[in-house]
Amino acid sequence: MSWLDRLKGKGADEAQTPEDRPMPDRSTAPEGVEPALPPAEATTTASAAEPVPALEIPAPPPPWPPAEEEMRSALVAAQKGDYDTALSIWEPLAREGHGRAQNNIGACFIDGLGVEQNLELAREWLELSADSGDPVGQRNLARLCLKGLGGAQDTTRALELYRLASEAGDAPAQEMLSFLLFEGTSVPSDPAESKRWATAAAAQGIGSAMTRLGLMAHLDAVSAAPTAPDDSEAANWWRKAAEAGDPDGQALLGAAHHLGAGVPRDRVAAFAWLLRAKAGNSPLADRFFDAVRATLSPEEEAAAERRVSMAEEGPTPAP
Structure with missing residues (x-):
């Protein structure tokens, strides 16, 4: 045989x-x-x-x-x-x-x-x-x-x-264990354990875990100060995730730059990150893409596109 x-x-x-x-x-x-x-x-x-x-x-x-x-x-x-x-x-x-x-x-x-x-x-x-x-x-x-x-x-x-x-x-x-424990649909939710495993995965370079850690930081900030949350920690994680290539992290960093949430308000940087997120098929990009684009002049839109083009050769699109 x-x-x-x-x-x-x-x-x-x-x-x-x-x-x-x-x-x-x-x-x-x-x-x-x-x-x-x-x-x-x-x-x-x-x-x-x-x-x-x-x-x-x-x-x-x-x-x-x-x-x-x-x-x-x-x-x-x-x-x-x-x-x-x-x-x-x-x-x-x-x-x-x-x-x-x-x-x-x-x-x-x-x-x-x-x-x-x-x-x-x-x-x-x-x-x-x-x-x-x-x-x-x-x-x-x-x-x-x-x-x-x-x-x-x-x-x-x-x-x-x-x-x-x-x-x-x-x-x-x-990363998958963190996802399941965070979502709480297939298995019981356990935010603390989810954060523990997301942190472990992020330490090994998993971008989607960094995105989730940013979301957790955002939720914690909203709970602490609903009217004026401090999203600096969340934005820091989203930047790490974005630079690691996670499309959802790129979308959320773009939204943060658009709103000035935890990072300086920067429409060109916002659109540049959203362009990358959209190219990566992030469903989150669609929530912000048109709204951010509507705030840009033709020159600013072109500048964002140049940043994305430069990022493909090495540099990241945000300052």
Whole structure:
């Protein structure tokens, strides 16, 4: 039976369990590239674009020295679009209990990369990866559980998996956990925990987490002084998010410059950021775009467009 037949057949049923070949715990998420899962729907200004399933190189500890080179070779093949070769490398490693290889097979079944799309098999392989302690596998399985893809919807299990991955240092999981706890729709709201995980994700450069921290700061400022909130902390987070490339952060920074909320009033800077947010498909940009544009002279509008053009070459559009 070929490796491909084994993947398409019983799938995870034939793989060894983590107890058969345990993987040591890892405290940080490895680096790498990821194939796509459907992004999380943007529901509010605190929306999180859920990062996609990962084809990532682990930082292999003993007793896996041979696996490092094999995983590296598989990743190179996948980056070239040669998923047939990548899967042939991951399959035996996955059956030996290698959590990241199990995750990568699951990711391929999600998107039909080198195999026919099969969400049920994807979920089986991701269950193995999660049980092996791989934080990326935990995060990707959480996504399937949250949406009811490849099996029953299970928000309790999803929240548990996002927590496990977050505690292991996986930044996208931290961001998604913060989003869920902030929204309070799929799981109970917990603002303090949401802020904790948003802060952790922001420290790892996740722009949407910075945007949410700005929104939290804004809500705190409004609660403290409803008629004259101090939005300086909020605007500072939105600037960080905007400079990190988050479209919603760019939209909110543009609005802040338009209103003079926490930053100097600057119509050109406001429109420049809104132009970037609109190009990034932020739904928030539409709320302010026409109103800000109506305040500009043709010369100011042209100046904002020049700032955006310059930003694409390096500088940011706001002073």
